[in-house]
Amino acid sequence: MHLLRTLCEIAAPSGHEAPLTEFLLHYIQQHAPGWRVQPQVLAGDDLQDCIILVFGQPRTAVFAHIDSIGFTVRYGRQLVRIGGPDVQTGYRLVGRDALGSIECTLTVDEQTGALGYEFNRDIERGTELTFQCDFRETAEAVQSCYLDNRLGVWTALRLCETLEHGIVAFSCWEEHGGGSVKYLAKRIYEQYGVRQALVCDITWVTEGVHAGQGCVISLRDSLIPRRSYVERIRRIAEASGIPYQLEVEGSGGSDGKELQHGAQPWDWCFVGAPEDHVHTPDELVYKADIDSMLRLYQVLMQEL
Structure with a gap:
C-alpha cells in the first residue's frame, strides 16, 4: 500500500x-x-x-x-468548498501560501453553516486547503x-x-x-x-x-x-x-x-x-x- x-x-x-x-x-x-x-x-x-x-x-x-475535494481560502478567514467535502469543526487542513506551510483547523458556524479556519495568521486568499492525510x-x-x-x-x-x-x-x-x-x-x-x-x-x-x-x-x-x-x-x-x-x-x-x-x-x-x-x-x-x-x-x- x-x-x-x-x-x-x-x-x-x-x-x-x-x-x-x-x-x-x-x-x-x-x-x-x-x-x-x-x-x-x-x-x-x-x-x-x-x-x-x-x-x-x-x-x-x-x-x-x-x-x-478541498477548500479555497476566501476573505476574512472564510472558506469555500471545492466539490462536496464533509465539514465538521476540528478537521485538520493543510496547504501552502507565499508565507509558508499551513496546518490549520476547519470551523463551521453552528447557526449559519459558514466555513472558516483557525490559524495563527491570515492565509493568502485563493490558497487551496486539503484534509491532512492520516493513512x-x-x-x-x-x-x-x-x-x-x-x-x-x-x-x-x-x-x-x-x-x-x-x-x-x-x-x-x-x-x-x-x-x-x-x-x-x-x-x-x-x-x-x-x-x-x-x-x-x-x-x-x-x-x-x-x-x-x-x-x-x-x-x-x-x-x-x-x-x-x-x-x-x-x-x-x-x-x-x-x-x-x-x-x-x-x-x-x-x-x-x-x-x-x-x-x-x-x-x-x-x-x-x-x-x-x-x-x-x-x-x-x-x-x-x-x-x-x-x-x-x-x-x-x-x-x-
Whole structure:
C-alpha cells in the first residue's frame, strides 16, 4: 500500500492537479519499462493536467480522475468548498501560501453553516486547503482522506502493469463539475476509434452495497448507461468468478456524465470499490474490495 499512501498524501484539489500530474509522469517514466507493453504517453499543454496512455490496439478506455475535494481560502478567514467535502469543526487542513506551510483547523458556524479556519495568521486568499492525510492500514482495510479517487488512480496504474490493449486516461475537475473528459473523449474517439469506457472511481457503502463483498458495477446513478453495454460487463464479471455487487442509485455522478453528454457515441459503466465515510478525512475501503476491483479491471480490459 506504499504507492496508495503516497498518492493520498499528494495535495491535488480540483483545478490544481499539477502536483499529482507531475508525480504520475515521473512514475510512468520510471516504471513503464517493466510493464508488459510500453504505452504511448500523451501529455502537455493541449491536455492541460490530464494524461492519456495508449497501449497496443485499444478497444476500451479507462477514465480515472486525479483531483480531490478541498477548500479555497476566501476573505476574512472564510472558506469555500471545492466539490462536496464533509465539514465538521476540528478537521485538520493543510496547504501552502507565499508565507509558508499551513496546518490549520476547519470551523463551521453552528447557526449559519459558514466555513472558516483557525490559524495563527491570515492565509493568502485563493490558497487551496486539503484534509491532512492520516493513512491507516490494517489487515482488512485502508483508511485515509482521498481514497476517492486515489484508489482509482492506484488501480489504473496497477492495471498498466499487465495491460496489452487499451487506453488509460487520467482526468481532472471531476469533483467540481468536470470539464476535461469531453476533450479527452473527443481526442480518443477521433484518433483511436475507441468508444467504450470504464469509469475507474470509488462509490459509496449504502443499504444495498456492503463493504467487503466485492467491487461495484453500477447499473445507474443520476444518469443511466446503455443497458446492453452494462449487461456485457455483468456477463464477463459473472464468468470470471470475481466477487462483485450491483448498485442502483438515483443521484451522484462521475466522469461517465461527461461521456454521456458528449458529442460522440460513448458507452460507459462505473466500476469501483465501495467506501465508507465518504468525502471525510477517514474514508475507508476494505482490501478485499480493492483486490476485486483490480482483478475485475484486468479481466474486463481483456474481454471487452
